[in-house]
Amino acid sequence: xxxQVAEGENQVHFRMHQFLARENEKPDAMLYVxxxxxxxxxxxxxxxxxxxxxxxxxxxxxxxxxxxxVASQPVVAITNVRALRLPCRIPSHAGFDGxxxxxxxxxxxxxxxxxWLVTLGRKTALERVAHLLLxxxxxxxQAGLAYGQQCAMPLTQMEIADMTGLTPVHVNRTLxxxxxxxxxxxxxxxxxxxxxxxxxxxxxLTGQDMAA
Amino acid sequence: xxxQVAEGENQVHFRMHQFLARENEKPDAMLYVxxxxxxxxxxxxxxxxxxxxxxxxxxxxxxxxxxxxVASQPVVAITNVRALRLPCRIPSHAGFDGxxxxxxxxxxxxxxxxxWLVTLGRKTALERVAHLLLxxxxxxxQAGLAYGQQCAMPLTQMEIADMTGLTPVHVNRTLxxxxxxxxxxxxxxxxxxxxxxxxxxxxxLTGQDMAA
DNA sequence: ATGCTGGATTCACCTATGTTTCCTCGCAGC
DNA sequence: GCTGCGAGGAAACATAGGTGAATCCAGCAT
Numbered sequence: 051x052x053x054q055v056a057e058g059e060n061q062v063h064f065r066m067h068q069f070l071a072r073e074n075e076k077p078d079a080m081l082y083v084x085x086x087x088x089x090x091x092x093x094x095x096x097x098x099x100x101x102x103x104x105x106x107x108x109x110x111x112x113x114x115x116x117x118x119x120v121a122s123q124p125v126v127a128i129t130n131v132r133a134l135r136l137p138c139r140i141p142s143h144a145g146f147d148g149x150x151x152x153x154x155x156x157x158x159x160x161x162x163x164x165x166w167l168v169t170l171g172r173k174t175a176l177e178r179v180a181h182l183l184l185x186x187x188x189x190x191x192q193a194g195l196a197y198g199q200q201c202a203m204p205l206t207q208m209e210i211a212d213m214t215g216l217t218p219v220h221v222n223r224t225l226x227x228x229x230x231x232x233x234x235x236x237x238x239x240x241x242x243x244x245x246x247x248x249x250x251x252x253x254x255l256t257g258q259d260m261a262a
Numbered sequence: 263x264x265x266q267v268a269e270g271e272n273q274v275h276f277r278m279h280q281f282l283a284r285e286n287e288k289p290d291a292m293l294y295v296x297x298x299x300x301x302x303x304x305x306x307x308x309x310x311x312x313x314x315x316x317x318x319x320x321x322x323x324x325x326x327x328x329x330x331x332v333a334s335q336p337v338v339a340i341t342n343v344r345a346l347r348l349p350c351r352i353p354s355h356a357g358f359d360g361x362x363x364x365x366x367x368x369x370x371x372x373x374x375x376x377x378w379l380v381t382l383g384r385k386t387a388l389e390r391v392a393h394l395l396l397x398x399x400x401x402x403x404q405a406g407l408a409y410g411q412q413c414a415m416p417l418t419q420m421e422i423a424d425m426t427g428l429t430p431v432h433v434n435r436t437l438x439x440x441x442x443x444x445x446x447x448x449x450x451x452x453x454x455x456x457x458x459x460x461x462x463x464x465x466x467l468t469g470q471d472m473a474a
Numbered sequence: 475a476t477g478c479t480g481g482a483t484t485c486a487c488c489t490a491t492g493t494t495t496c497c498t499c500g501c502a503g504c
Numbered sequence: 505g506c507t508g509c510g511a512g513g514a515a516a517c518a519t520a521g522g523t524g525a526a527t528c529c530a531g532c533a534t
Binding site: 419434437 | 510511512513514
């Protein structure tokens with residue numbers, strides 16, 4: 051996709067909890083995540099936090115930067131991250147990297163965001179957590195990073211809470227109940243989903259939510 | 263912006279509760295809303311509904327259609343709607359209508375969507391309703407449709423509920439409390455905000471949320 | 475081996491919001 | 505002027521999820 055030379059020159063690394071972008075900063079480059087996880091979030095003045103996007107390997111961070119303006123939300127590394135810096139401008143018809151991948155990325159991000167509006171506005175704790183784990187697994191699988199029924203899952207329960215709009219305590223309760231029902235196995239940063247279809251039903255998705 | 267001839271030929275009308283787009287339909291044109299309100303939403307199998315975008319006069323509906331693919335969510339007219347049909351393709355650098363308005367619209371939609379993730383994930387009923395009324399007023403004002411401290415507000419309490427992720431009953435309670443505190447006046451489809459700043463504080467916005 | 479530390483887990487209790495039901499009001503149609 | 509109807513309003517009660525406070529546990533540094 052990109053030449054080896056360009057890769058070497060433009061590769062950047064971030065350590066866990068380092069910022070990939072800060073609020074109000076004008077980003078000069080997008081980042082193509084090669085390894086590791088990051089997230090965009092917003093913090094309210096009293097400490098409440100909501101994660102508004104997750105960046106996994108293969109994702110552009112952040113597609114909307116190409117639309118101009120400043121980064122309106124901070125982006126922070128969840129794990130150590132390796133990424134490529136890409137020029138940050140509105141791509142022409144042919145597509146950003148010659149593959150139209152950029153448009154798909156932007157469109158995918160908007161779509162996922164809309165799905166999360168539904169989940170945060172209308173779903174129960176169980177459905178929220180199921181949605182999250184399902185989305186993570188599907189995205190990791192599409193990135194070629196799932197091994198059979200399992201994939202890495204580096205999020206803490208606190209981070210799951212900040213994504214699903216719950217408290218860490220309730221995330222824990224919910225995960226226990228999911229384990230008890232055999233819906234997921236989750237331990238030492240690995241996620242296993244014994245029955246994808248069962249979890250899909252629990253997530254109360256509508257069929258439009260995820261390219262199944 | 264567009265010639266009168268083109269306007270006449272491409273103008274379309276929708277009546278209240280008519281669909282501007284249906285799920286899984288491939289839209290052949292975007293709509294530039296000239297008059298009236300519409301919304302995009304998703305319905306869960308048990309009837310829960312979440313509105314995921316509002317289209318007010320001056321909005322493109324839906325910007326993401328230009329990115330290709332099918333409309334993943336239905337769009338329905340809240341009031342009678344008058345709109346212009348615009349060709350639906352990825353615009354080139356110069357901007358969709360020669361004004362770069364399209365990119366701003368897309369970027370604005372993504373931004374608003376991210377703000378709603380925060381509100382639906384982390385905010386109280388009072389903050390949610392305040393956010394909504396504030397956003398509506400600001401958008402109507404930017405469209406030149408606010409008169410001093412007031413603007414039209416055609417949403418029913420049911421629609422407010424489906425936007426804020428609350429029940430109609432609780433929306434009602436919340437509005438009563440806001441009226442009692444003098445935060446808003448809301449009657450016969452008109453909204454008046456006596457003190458914008460007071461409402462902004464109640465909405466728990468972060469300063470990034472809305473181009474104030 | 476020992477102690478530290480940041481998650482994870484559990485428990486008891488609390489409250490914001492949902493649910494159910496009923497009542498009121500304004501207005502369109504007759 | 506009645507009547508029907510959909511939106512708004514209100515009260516009593518139910519519950520999902522939040523709070524606060526311990527405790528547990530694994531990994532890591534000493």
